[in-house]
Amino acid sequence: MSYVKIEGVSKYFGSTKVLNNISLSIEEGEFITLLGPSGCGKSTLLRAIAGLNDLSSGDIYVGDKKITHLPSKDREVGMVFQSYALFPNLNVFQNIAFGLKMEKMDKEQYTVKVEEMVELIDLKGKENMYPGQLSGGQQQRVALARALIKKPKILLLDEPLSALDAQIRRTLRNEIRLIQRKLNMTTIFVTHDQEEALTISDRIFVMNHGDIEQEGGPRSIYTSPETEFVARFIGNYNVLKKSELETTGARLVSENELFAIRPEAISIFPLAKEGHNMDETINIICEAEVVMSTVLGNVMRFDMDVKGIGITVDALNESKIHWIKNGMTVQIAIPIEECKGLRIPS
């Protein structure tokens, strides 16, 4: 029995359809991510769950309760915003306590709870500081504590890390995940950053133009994209037409017209006179010219030209690949099983 159920949800802004008959379900304690480019409808869906947007049609259930038409304040959801949205006139303690104060809880009672929260987010000693005196990362922790203190049924995170530096983003990402696990909090996370989505989620829903293009665990989303959009959005996939793939010498028995190949699945080796020892029954072997090589840190990216078709190959940046130079002709091997057939979305 799923905990959060979204059934046939649609939303129009004027005549523009931003959510197209979306259905999904989430288990209790699960951490799911809505991933997609800006304008794909992910934030609209999140805000609809929070009751900050209404829906044109469809229903939302939490537990057994239908919350589609409840006002925000009665939905028992906590939310963290990209801009933190802390109350500037209240200090850390008062910000976190706000939700409990609204419930008319006694100060003695909520003080204990707020102190627990402050400990959880590691901001002890900063209770009397105002949001303007905190760093972005600290502000976002306070926002998290404020959202969690009422023990909401779902926690909604609307691009909570986007405004932060890369370093803090990574740390806070891990902290959010740890806290979520500790509290077994059902969480919906919205982001446009695929790396963030892959590292943090139990399950990812990739959205595009108001539709869910694909759902699955991080590994399956990354290794088996089902559509061209997902392949391009989630990684640096080579997306090739069947005819293009066939020019490289491939003989594919497949219905699909479009294929995605992960750049790191392809291997490079020299044009050896004695040939190669790759198994041609499971690999496509072809000659390629190195057009450009880029250092990405631990990975080297090579842009190759195979009979006029551009193919990107990623290899670990280790000394044994340093013989590869621009302008060189090399051989590449594409494992046939890594050529993932893509469906054309209806």
Next chain:
Amino acid sequence: MARTGSSKSKIMLMALVPLLIWVFAFEIIPVFQMVVMSFQNSDGLGFTLDQYYKGLTTSLYLEAMKNSIVISINSSVAAMIIALFVAYSITRFTTGIRDQLLMVSNMMTNFAGVPLAFAYMILMGNNGALLLLLERMGVEAAGSFDLYSQTGVTQLYIYYQTPLAILLVYPIFYGIRTEWKEAASLLGASTWKFWRYIGIPVLLPGLLGTFSLLIANALGAYATAYALTGISFNLLTIRIAALVSGDIFPNFQLGSALAVILAIIMIFSLVVNELMLRWSRRRGT
């Protein structure tokens, strides 16, 4: 590099000279002169506190101070209340309408003094067009309205203070972020509780600051009331004017003392403004 930098900044400082001369000649020296004169006797000699004593004990001047302060507070309060609603509704319009409304407001802010007084006389004077019209329509109360009374002058003040208040209050409303309202409602706060705990406390420093600016604006006003009532309406600015120009026996020293008192009242209201601003900055808004 450092040398070029410092000689460059010296040249830049040279550009300040005309401004400094101007400030000295027309601001500092007159103010200094005024303060000095306020401590002299009526023949312009010696050092005495007589002028202040006279200013602070004569019932005519005390009444003028009271009137000035009362009319400033009343017109500022009224203008603030109107501006709160108008400015908030301006923030809800589209950019196009908003800009037009602000332009009108801007124009009206500058429609003060003599032209405004005459406009009011034509509309609401003893034979004012609007009052006659209302009387014909059977509104009895219109007949008893006296533009040349305190009520009338207060109305004029409200008229020119309101658009200024709108211009000052409207940007403050932009300080209220939608996400705060959303976050508050998700935490169980009603609209009323949002305004009580978040909205109004956030707006308050800005509003109090605006209020003190309005007070200063009204305290210093002179032409509007003078054009309307001559020297018969007892305001501090009008008393000062009478002492230095209108009276048969001008008394510059007493006028200076009253002007210093007026300046102190004004500085007080501006200091309050500054304190409010600091209060809001401390909280990082």
